[in-house]
Amino acid sequence: MRIEGVPASAGYAEGPLFELDRPAGVYASKASSAEETLSLEAAIGKAVSRLVAMVGTADSDAAGILEFHIAMLEDDALSRPAFASIASGKTADAAWRQALDAEIAGYDASDQDYFRARAADLRDIRDQVLRALTEDGDSTAPAGAILCGEDIAPTRFLETDWSHGGGIALKAGSTASHVAMLARSRGVPMVVGLREPLTAGAVMALLDAEHGTIVLTPSPTEIGSFRQASSSFAARQGKAQTFLARPAATKRGTAVRVQVNIADPRDVDAIDIATCDGVGLMRTEFLFGKTLPDEETQYRAYRKVLEWAGEKPVTIRTVDAGGDKPVPGFTVEEGNPFLGLRGIRLSLARLDIFRVQIRALLRAAPHGNLKVMFPMIATSEEYERAAALFAEERAALAARGVAHKMPPLGIMVEVPSVAIAPEAFAGVAFFSIGSNDLTQYVMAAARDNAAVAHLNSVRHPAVLRLIGAVAAFGQENGIPVSLCGDAGGDPASIPSLLEAGLRDLSVAPAQLAMAKAAIADVPV
Amino acid sequence: MSATAEATVLITHDVGLHARPSVKFTKLAKSFAADVEIALAANGPWFDAKSIVKVMAAKAPKGTVLHIRAKGDGADDAIRALIELVQRDFDEDAGHVRSA
Numbered sequence: 001m002r003i004e005g006v007p008a009s010a011g012y013a014e015g016p017l018f019e020l021d022r023p024a025g026v027y028a029s030k031a032s033s034a035e036e037t038l039s040l041e042a043a044i045g046k047a048v049s050r051l052v053a054m055v056g057t058a059d060s061d062a063a064g065i066l067e068f069h070i071a072m073l074e075d076d077a078l079s080r081p082a083f084a085s086i087a088s089g090k091t092a093d094a095a096w097r098q099a100l101d102a103e104i105a106g107y108d109a110s111d112q113d114y115f116r117a118r119a120a121d122l123r124d125i126r127d128q129v130l131r132a133l134t135e136d137g138d139s140t141a142p143a144g145a146i147l148c149g150e151d152i153a154p155t156r157f158l159e160t161d162w163s164h165g166g167g168i169a170l171k172a173g174s175t176a177s178h179v180a181m182l183a184r185s186r187g188v189p190m191v192v193g194l195r196e197p198l199t200a201g202a203v204m205a206l207l208d209a210e211h212g213t214i215v216l217t218p219s220p221t222e223i224g225s226f227r228q229a230s231s232s233f234a235a236r237q238g239k240a241q242t243f244l245a246r247p248a249a250t251k252r253g254t255a256v257r258v259q260v261n262i263a264d265p266r267d268v269d270a271i272d273i274a275t276c277d278g279v280g281l282m283r284t285e286f287l288f289g290k291t292l293p294d295e296e297t298q299y300r301a302y303r304k305v306l307e308w309a310g311e312k313p314v315t316i317r318t319v320d321a322g323g324d325k326p327v328p329g330f331t332v333e334e335g336n337p338f339l340g341l342r343g344i345r346l347s348l349a350r351l352d353i354f355r356v357q358i359r360a361l362l363r364a365a366p367h368g369n370l371k372v373m374f375p376m377i378a379t380s381e382e383y384e385r386a387a388a389l390f391a392e393e394r395a396a397l398a399a400r401g402v403a404h405k406m407p408p409l410g411i412m413v414e415v416p417s418v419a420i421a422p423e424a425f426a427g428v429a430f431f432s433i434g435s436n437d438l439t440q441y442v443m444a445a446a447r448d449n450a451a452v453a454h455l456n457s458v459r460h461p462a463v464l465r466l467i468g469a470v471a472a473f474g475q476e477n478g479i480p481v482s483l484c485g486d487a488g489g490d491p492a493s494i495p496s497l498l499e500a501g502l503r504d505l506s507v508a509p510a511q512l513a514m515a516k517a518a519i520a521d522v523p524v
Numbered sequence: 525m526s527a528t529a530e531a532t533v534l535i536t537h538d539v540g541l542h543a544r545p546s547v548k549f550t551k552l553a554k555s556f557a558a559d560v561e562i563a564l565a566a567n568g569p570w571f572d573a574k575s576i577v578k579v580m581a582a583k584a585p586k587g588t589v590l591h592i593r594a595k596g597d598g599a600d601d602a603i604r605a606l607i608e609l610v611q612r613d614f615d616e617d618a619g620h621v622r623s624a
Contacts, residue, residue, distance in 0.1 A: 068543040068576075071550065077577040106581060114539040115583045121543065266538050297587055300536070 003194050004453070005169070007212035008180040010510065011189030012230035013167030014223075017198060017205050017216075018141040020149030020156065027093035027134050033086050040082060040092040043132035048073050050128070054158055062182060065154050069125055078103065078125075093133050100126035117174065124153030141166070146207050146214075148198040154179050162188050167207040169198055169214050184510070236491065240513035244275050248516040250498065251523045258515055259313075259506040261484055265304045271509045278312035278369070279305060280506020281432065281484035284319050284357065288327045292353060298360035306368025313369045315432065315484075315506075317412065318357055318386070320375035322346050324447070338446060343376025343412075348385055358393045365405035372407045373432055378415040380424040413481075414438045419466040422473040431474055432506075435485025439463050458487040459496050471501030482506055491518035498522045527558075529603045530593040537613040540585035545614035550576045552609055558596035560606070564588055573606070 030036050048070055055066045072078055082099035086092060100122060107119035141147055143164035147156075151172050157179045160166070168183060173192030183190040189209035198205070198216065206215040206226040210233055215222050248256045259280030260271060268279075282305055287293040293301075306314050321327040322334075322342025330353060334340035347354040361372055374386050387409050397404040413419050414434030422431070435458045440447045442463050445455035458464070467483070474481035482504035487493040489507030491514055497505065498519065507515045537545055553560045553573040560573035564584055571578040573592065584590055590610060594602040609615070 064544045064547075068547050071547045071576045072580075075550075075575050075577045077572070077575040103577070103581075110583055112540075112583065112585050114542055114585070115580075118543060118580065294587075 005194035009183035009190040015144040018145035046132040047128040240517040243516040244513040279314040302364035362404040370407040433483040468500040556602035
């Protein structure tokens with residue numbers, strides 16, 4: 001059985017499944033509440049000393065998490081309610097669980113992703129003490145196992161010996177979690193969002209965290225092709241690192257620009273600007289999480305990335321909400337959201353929100369080499385209306401004496417109408433091909449529907465022909481053309497994209513080295 | 525002697541007063557004898573700035589104007605030091621990686 005999820009840390013693991021959520025040991029209740037109190041105090045102390053021991057061997061990211069857990073456990077405010085309910089007759093384990101569950105509920109209820117994600121840390125803290133209270137010896141996974149369950153605690157990750165391989169497969173989980181961050185920095189394969197329980201009697205599993213799938217009780221054929229993919233990944237990865245620091249070029253020496261896609265200003269903290277040619281796509285949806293961001297918040301986010309990039313270009317895409325990215329208070333409920341009010345259509349329908357973003361972009365522009373592009377453009381009128389709004393807001397800023405600059409304005413090429421008839425857009429500053437959406441619209445196969453995933457290939461001749469036509473149109477008319485979809489970082493698609501005439505790709509930061517290595521193999 | 529001091533500071537760190545900044549913030553608060561409290565609004569509710577559980581429970585995201593008040597010995601010094609820590613973005617810079 002094959003289950004699709006979301007890759008959180010690339011890599012391959014083959015091994016036995018180990019269930020994370022096995023029932024904890026049984027707590028033996030004590031004769032008096034005084035003894036229950038001592039028992040809980042001892043368990044908290046034991047959990048703290050284990051954490052302190054782990055800090056010693058952890059890197060700085062991990063140590064930061066552990067120190068947070070220690071500080072929480074050492075804070076009387078955390079345990080006070082538990083000790084109070086022990087005094088009124090509860091057992092140590094029930095009292096602790098109840099106190100922590102109340103705290104966890106507070107985090108779960110937060111409207112901010114970051115604080116909601118800390119609920120996992122609180123569960124971890126709860127379970128460390130419960131484990132110390134019950135001390136079951138059977139919670140260690142065998143070497144090389146694929147740990148599976150609803151979610152995994154950071155300390156559980158840190159306790160595990162990953163030197164013999166292994167991986168993580170989660171039904172829930174998030175690519176933004178502490179554990180995902182740790183897994184990426186340690187190179188532990190991890191897939192999240194598998195949605196289905198993984199325990200249906202499967203003993204052996206194949207975890208492909210490069211593409212985000214797991215195969216349970218695989219056939220010999222599946223094992224064979226998995227091992228091939230795995231060793232090719234390892235070889236590519238080893239080789240790729242040597243390409244990272246160099247500018248990308250094909251086998252014949254043709255230069256290819258490789259930029260990065262980012263989703264959050266903090267992403268750039270982990271990227272060496274010398275290893276890329278700029279930011280080919282900065283998404284701005286992250287700013288539009290639960291609430292609509294004000295101008296100042298946006299300005300600071302854009303400025304941070306522009307200053308990081310220095311003279312290299314940063315292409316910021318105006319908000320692409322709608323489709324599979326709903327934003328409360330902004331997007332509308334639709335029966336067919338991929339074909340509905342999303343991207344520039346939504347921005348032009350909600351000028352109050354769009355104008356705020358335009359002002360923030362104009363004000364940030366003097367701080368670097370900014371380019372701005374509009375998503376989901378289908379007609380030249382949409383582009384012209386958006387450009388006119390930039391001109392209006394620019395005039396207003398000038399009248400108020402606010403520092404600003406007009407950036408070059410380009411468009412995403414992702415609606416087939418633009419790729420088929422690009423001549424309507426001869427006046428735009430640049431094209432950026434959004435291969436994910438272009439493919440789903442050309443193939444009529446929704447990106448988020450696993451049942452039609454096989455149709456969603458950028459390498460279908462129809463999609464490649466359109467990409468080639470756009471590249472040729474750009475070349476003839478002096479309009480730069482780049483590509484910023486997932487295909488740009490996919491070593492299997494890179495040869496076709498370069499053959500179609502593209503010389504400018506934008507990829508996820510983690511794919512930078514692999515993409516450069518793949519480019520070096522292409523004979524164009 | 526019992527001095528009281530109160531001030532506000534804008535949180536500019538990207539994810540706000542979160543796990544690691546809270547550890548630093550409460551450790552620094554604990555180094556002063558004065559009682560220190562924080563709030564997200566001038567009229568409270570006020571949280572004990574020496575308790576990481578309480579500071580985290582305040583859930584102060586980026587862009588929050590944090591109110592800090594201190595009472596007792598060294599109240600002014602405590603306020604000044606805590607405000608500087610927030611203004612320095614908790615001495616955090618690189619290290620957070622998120623997938624694209």
